[in-house]
Amino acid sequence: MLGWIQHRWTGLFLLFLGLASLVLFLYGFFPLKYHSGKLSNIDDLPNFIDGVSIDGHQVYSSSESSVVLMVIDGLRYDFVTEEYMPYAGQLLKNKTACIYVSVAEPPTVTMPRIKSPERKKEKAQWRRTINFWRDIFAMMTGSVSTFADVALNFGAPAVQGDSVLRVAKARGRKTVMYGDDTWLRLFPGLWTEYDGTTSFFVTDYTEVDNNVTRHLDAVLTPDEKKKPTFDFLVLHYLGLDHIGHLEGARSAKIKPKLLEMDEVVKKIYTAMQEWDRSAVLIVCGDHGMRDAGGHGGASSSEVLVPLWVARAQDFSCPHPVGPGPTVAQVDLAPTIAWLLGAAPPGDSTGRILPSLLPSDVREHLYLLHVTAQHNTKQGLSTDAEYYHQFKRAEKQFSHFLVTGQQSAAKIAKEFYEESLEKMSEYLNVTTTSFDMFAIGVAIVMLYLIATSLLCVTLYSLQPDRARKTSTITRQHNTVSFQGSLVALFVVVLICSIILVTACFITETKSQVCSFTPEWIIQFAAIPFAMALTYFIIQKGVEKIKDLSTLNDLNTIDYLLIGGTIFHSFSFFGTSFIEEEHMTWYFFWNTLMFFVLVRTLVIVIMYLSKKMTGATEVQDKPELAQRMTAVGVGIVPKWVLLIALHRYLRTMNQTGDRWLFLPDTADWLNAPENAFYLQAHLVIGTIGTLLVCIRNLRYMNNVLHIHTILTLAAGFCILSYRISTKTLDVPLEDIQTWDPVQIVNVFWAVLILQFIFEVLSYIGAFRTCGLKPLEDITPATNKFVYNVPKAKTEDHFYDPVMDEPWNVEEVKLNFVRSSSHLMLNNMMLIVTLLMRPHNVIMVPSIFITCKLTSKCMDHKLLDSRSGKRTEVVDILSRTLVHMWIGILFFFYQGNSNSLASVDLGSGYVGLREYCPARVALRMGLHAYAGPALAGAALFCTIAAQAESWKEYLQQTWRATNILALHRVYALVVYCIIATVFRHHLFVWTVFSPKLLYDFVATVFSLQALGTIAQIEALAHITNKLARIFTNRSKL
């Protein structure tokens, strides 16, 4: 346990723990509730109450009527008074209408802040759809939606499960919708008649409403039998909300608008009274608004929404005048379904509005029974008190049905209401509340892990000698094995006691503290992880003594470190999450500017010295030395790089605010510019191929087999493009090829390359034993002996005296070649997956990485000579590669919104949907930038390492830094998400970013794991080769 801090993969393991904590956090943050998607049927209505038969169908649909649902966006509770809406207020006074207080869940709907031109409408609309989702979802399906509903449905925002509209359609009801077209997109194909309006122009508050009202006269006119022409009419008025956004709730325009709404209410209500059919009018808002305008907080003016109900014939409100009882938004769904004579939607958890319940006792009780029974099916436990209450109520009901005793009916009613109350309370708590205990534990864990990773990283950044002395001292006071076990046990015990105490003190209802069998393992793992971090931190504090290497940091390093640290905290502003790319662009620009100035100064200094006389250069040979490595050409190259980045930045507009601006990708994708698009594609692909072939020099390129395979892969990519018609080449033959087959061949080529590499190393190794060549398989022996490269041959023919098999050299070579092979293959795959206009990113990443590591070399930039700079080098290099990765992540058009995920890339070379493969492709495509930059980093480390030991050490440092950054970003972001959990944008901004962070963590874990695998593979090939050689010797 004392060696933990020294182990090379502790960082990786800690990152894994971080991922586990993040999962715990996500568990607490996104309440897991699945919508079963079960569809209900009118025939499911119970026909027996506790064994007593009743004609459910007849009783249930006895009060069928037409329903008008009028949703006024932004209608808050105090607007429905006689002052603002005289007619509606009058009806309330007469008790011919009823009002309820309905509580909207805090993250309510919002309007987009930009007007979006037609071109980018879809993307912007998608974001809006999520905003509307929650309220409409609650009203129409009767269940509170969770973020999982949105996340799992992304790309196709239609409601999958059961809804009022579905059951209405199943019963053949006629549904009509006038208003915001979000309704149409949420329930496609379920409307009989509709006219959707888009509401992108916030400044428009008359037209949007006139578009709705203009249909009213026609639709309200009954047919010749005085029956209304529809069963369910939805009107959605947006004007009020628009005014609220523009001028606030105290605006002078509010009152005329509310009067206009009042007129509409009056019109509908008077029309309804003429119909020869019972009809119900429901007016409600979906959220309120602040006095200052806008909405989103949890203040009462935003959350409290009126729900106004009136029935046209013989209706009198049973509640006293004044603010009505509180109901939930989800209550609308079963109510409307019942009024339409359809079964309550499958997932609905609400109850029927009390004022609408029929006065007939039998029907009344039956409805209560139906809703209560429906609710019990929503995954409630059967041994809770409310269930027993329900059972008792059922008994009383059957008793009433048999005997007709009014007292039994009264008791049954009470029991039913009590149990319904409890049930909806329970369902609300389980679906909407955050599991704060889990969140808290996860944040504490993440914090501990981040601290221990900081210790590990700082420890690894110490120069060798400091570490060595510390290892020596360690050996002196080594505690015995048993001793450390006891220490571990004690710390684990203390941690678990703290955790259990915390459980009981907070009296949490969290599952984490439930001590059920499925949770006990996770619960026990937490103290262990805590103990581990405790020991690492303790050791780290003890052993970190010599951080003198960090004194060599220059301005650019400080910029890198400061920028990385600051960036995580910038997320406290929502627009910094939505526009995260802007932060990175700004940082990157600043970095490029600094590097430009530094290199420019050095180059000009060098040139002027050289011009004024050679003696001066000789006087200062170190300047000349510094320059020879890069050459004067570095400055123009750097300027070109800046220009390249300027161009790539315009390629894809991303984020939210400027999303609608035209970008280069749009221009390229226009049909008339197809030539330029194809030029981009070809240049990108060829560039990638060139880079790949350049990288081959690090590999065992015997007989140019690797070259041939790489070219074959490149050919596959091009022919894939041709066969999918993105590349217009007059090659009839290729155009008819099957893309899926081509991609399969492509995979085969890549796998072949890998196998070949490993095999050649196994075979190569046994030739080191100075054996004759005859008894070796012909394929492998050629590879080793006919290598045209002197470098590899040297290693094999030049055995060191005491280590005849120069194991370490070969291992280093193997690591070099396999890192480059990994980079090559990844580049090729990404080239295949990328959109045509983005292909050019792939070689750009490589060029950027190369040039940046050259320019940011401390030996070049810092004048102090004779110092070993590898520690600061690896620090700045790792950070800058990370920056480049993130940068290209955004260049490519990604953002922190789920709308920017490119679904198309998931299906490259696939014939049918296969979740794992699609997810992998989509992941690699989205994270192509970070992945390629990371691979380039490890390639550079391998290529520049002088010895196997140095490679291991540098890898160790890089791994630690990457893991530290990842966990640091996680802990800061988790805290931010927790602080803002009631924020308006928690769904549209904070939660998607959390998902992105989760995916990023998974991928960095996987990437660092790959590096570990490469190292392991080096050892394995070594072992295998040893076995082979021994046998051949025998």
Add this chain to the structure above:
Amino acid sequence: MFSLTNHLELRRITISSLITCIYLPSIVTVVSYKGLLYSVGNASSFYILVLIFIAELLKSFYLNSNNDIQAKKKQSKNKAGDIIRSFVFLLCVKFCFFVGIILFGAPVLDCHEETLMLSTLLTLLTVFPLIVHTGVETSMQLLFGLKNYGKDTIIEMLVNNALLTICGAWLGAVVIPLDWNTPWQVWPIPCYLGAIGGFLLSNVLTVLKVTLMSAAQKYPALNVLVHVLNRFQTSK
């Protein structure tokens, strides 16, 4: 680090900085009072640049007046040629600024007028005073760090001004993408105002420093503040 040895120079620096602290804010105030602050990037606001040009020129005449005998000699030798050369050099610098600003993110295809105005302003505030003070060659050498300005307090002040101006313009760009929906979040207003602000800040700091330094002679406790200011300026 300023030295207190040359009192005449120090006084000149203080006075010229004070003049800047007065004339720049008054220009900005007048412009904003007239409601033209948000049109600061258009060519119609060229008069601001002319004003700054004249002010800087007068300032540097004041700074140069019968101080540097060598410079005077040079000036008398070939004045017309010098002026033409500095003019060409200034144009080059302006073009470099223009290209650089576009490379670092200004719109490529449009808003050239605005970018030009910004690059002119930057040239005026950074390189122009240096050139008028020392001439083309020396200022080039100073810019690329070939020559150390040593104990020349005036040049040190000018270089500080230039650095803070660039910093201000750079930091001004931060606010453009934020979602405050204000009318001034438009290219190049924040950068333009940021550059002026940076220049102003640098001048205020200079005045502050000189004042503190002379006060510190009486009250040694103030040396801490001087030290802090020095650190701040050298840390760039």
